[in-house]
Amino acid sequence: MDTRENQDKSEFNDQLHERTIQMTAKVYWLLKDRKVSWIIRPGVNQIIRSSSSVAANFRAATRARSDAESYAKICIVVEECDETLFWLDYLIRINLLDVDKTKGIYSEVEQLVRLFNAIKPKMKIKIGGKKCEI
Numbered sequence: 001m002d003t004r005e006n007q008d009k010s011e012f013n014d015q016l017h018e019r020t021i022q023m024t025a026k027v028y029w030l031l032k033d034r035k036v037s038w039i040i041r042p043g044v045n046q047i048i049r050s051s052s053s054v055a056a057n058f059r060a061a062t063r064a065r066s067d068a069e070s071y072a073k074i075c076i077v078v079e080e081c082d083e084t085l086f087w088l089d090y091l092i093r094i095n096l097l098d099v100d101k102t103k104g105i106y107s108e109v110e111q112l113v114r115l116f117n118a119i120k121p122k123m124k125i126k127i128g129g130k131k132c133e134i
Contacts, residue, residue, distance in 0.1 A: 013062045020055035023112065026105045027051040030097065040096060047087035053080040071123040078116045085109045
């Protein structure tokens, strides 16, 4: 990989790192002062965990020691990002979150799921695995 490609990859990773950490912070601020009953507290805790895991594991993916390790971390990112989307949807459906106030963050998480899902097969091929046909 030449210097320009490395620079482009680094800039792309920096932008994605910023997007993932911003998403994590937005989820936090969305829920920070919510008064919730004991029955929904685990769901609120889970969305905080899953959203922060997206940012943490993407950071780990960009600092991985090998392509295989990076791929494994990206797989976790996809899973955690999708889980964050699930919890957003659930919290909207039980009226803990307002659908209009949540549109922006919901859209961002959907975009991140699609983006990381698109990255995964390319990384799999890079580490020598075959693309799965479903």
